[in-house]
Structure formats: structure tokens, C-alpha cells
Amino acid sequence: MVGTLFNTVTVIVGASAGLALGARWSNDLKDKIFAVIGLFTLAIGAMMALETEGPIDLFLALVLGTVLGHSLHLQARIDALTQRASRGFMEAFMLFCLGSMTLVGCMEDGLLGKPNLLFIKGTMDLISSAFLAATLGRGVLWSAAGVLGFQGALTLAFMALGEGMDPALIRELSALGGVLMLGIAFQLWNVRANGRPAWPLVDALPALLLLPLIRMAHTWLETAIFG
Numbered sequence: 346m347v348g349t350l351f352n353t354v355t356v357i358v359g360a361s362a363g364l365a366l367g368a369r370w371s372n373d374l375k376d377k378i379f380a381v382i383g384l385f386t387l388a389i390g391a392m393m394a395l396e397t398e399g400p401i402d403l404f405l406a407l408v409l410g411t412v413l414g415h416s417l418h419l420q421a422r423i424d425a426l427t428q429r430a431s432r433g434f435m436e437a438f439m440l441f442c443l444g445s446m447t448l449v450g451c452m453e454d455g456l457l458g459k460p461n462l463l464f465i466k467g468t469m470d471l472i473s474s475a476f477l478a479a480t481l482g483r484g485v486l487w488s489a490a491g492v493l494g495f496q497g498a499l500t501l502a503f504m505a506l507g508e509g510m511d512p513a514l515i516r517e518l519s520a521l522g523g524v525l526m527l528g529i530a531f532q533l534w535n536v537r538a539n540g541r542p543a544w545p546l547v548d549a550l551p552a553l554l555l556l557p558l559i560r561m562a563h564t565w566l567e568t569a570i571f572g
Contacts, residue, residue, distance in 0.1 A: 349463060360475065360478040364479070393519055398513070399563070411551075436532055455504040456506075474488075
């Protein structure tokens with residue numbers, strides 16, 4: 346949990362600095378920083394997504410996960426919550442918590458007691474949160490609570506799972522996180538279709554839970570058909 350606590354503090358410090366200094370920056374500079382962050386997120390997401398060795402599994406997880414998320418009205422519920430909270434919370438939370446560094450960092454912290462990777466991630470988030478807070482507002486500061494809750498829960502889950510998780514599954518979850526990060530990049534650029542975000546990202550989050558089940562079903566079918 347040391348790595349998660351460090352990461353939470355860096356988001357608080359970075360976001361606070363961004364809120365304090367953001368007023369001194371021109372809107373033109375903020376827009377450029379906003380575009381650069383989106384571009385970098387797009388690049389990282391693409392690199393992560395290309396690591397998959399089971400694109401069909403990822404596709405099915407995204408489709409079925411989005412169907413499930415839509416039926417549960419996840420995007421609408423989160424939109425209502427963030428409107429009551431503050432602009433920027435969900436964008437920052439997704440950016441800080443969805444990614445291979447989060448997954449592998451929490452795994453190392455939970456399984457091996459090594460927070461090194463989360464220390465590196467926290468340092469990166471220190472810089473990112475400052476720029477995000479300057480462009481997206483106070484919601485980025487509140488996202489620190491989400492980082493603490495999500496990464497803390499993930500670390501504790503890995504502690505409970507022990508060393509039995511398949512490395513291939515970790516790779517595919519990371520790749521799925523990369524696809525979701527592509528959606529985050531579009532949201533950071535405020536890409537819209539018919540007056541709505543181009544991709545209701547929150548509705549797709551159940552894909553992370555469905556992917557392990559789909560991989561199990563895929564393996565079972567291959568064994569049953571090909572022996």
C-alpha cells in the first residue's frame with residue numbers, strides 16, 4: 346500500500362499546484378497542454394493495445410462489456426455523479442488508474458511488497474495532475490480519492506490472489522486498458538458525435554471483468570474442438 350499512498354499524495358500535490366498556477370497560464374497554452382496530454386495518452390494506449398495476443402477476446406469483452414454497462418446505465422450514473430462533484434474527476438481518474446503501470450505496479454506491491462513501479466507512476470502523475478488540474482479544474486484534485494480507493498483495492502486483491510494469476514491474463518488486461526486509454530485520449534480532445542462523447546467510456550468498463558471469463562470460454566472451446 347506504500348506505493349498507492351505515495352501516488353495519492355503526488356496527485357494531491359500536483360493538482361493543487363495546477364489549480365494555484367493555472368490562472369497564470371493563457372487559455373491558448375492550456376489548450377496546447379490539453380492536446381499534448383491527449384496525444385501522449387493516445388500513443389501509450391496504442392502501444393499497450395498492440396501487446397495483445399488475443400484480439401478476438403478483447404473485442405468480445407468490449408462489446409459485451411459495453412452492452413452490460415449500457416443496460417446498467419453506468420455512463421449516465423457517473424455523468425450525474427460527476428456533475429454534482431466537479432468537472433475533470435472522471436477524466437483524471439481514468440487516466441491515473443487505467444494502464445499497465447497501475448496493473449503491474451499494484452501486482453508487484455501486493456504480491457512482492459515492491460512499490461518501485463508505483464513510485465515511478467506517482468512521479469509521472471505528479472506532472473500530469475498539475476497540467477490536468479490547470480485545464481480540467483478541481484475534479485482532478487478529488488480524483489486522488491479514486492486513486493487511493495481503486496489502487497488500494499487492486500493491491501489488496503493481488504495480495505489475496507497470491508501468485509496464481511496467469512501472466513498472459515495480465516498482459517491481456519493491460520492491452521484492454523490500452524484500448525480504454527484510446528477512448529480517454531478522445532475524451533481529452535473533446536471529440537464528440539451527435540452532441541455526445543464519441544465513446545461512452547464508462548459503459549465499457551465491465552469489459553475488464555468479462556475478459557477473464559471470455560478467455561476461459563475461448564480456451565475451453567479450443568480444447569473441445571481441437572483437443
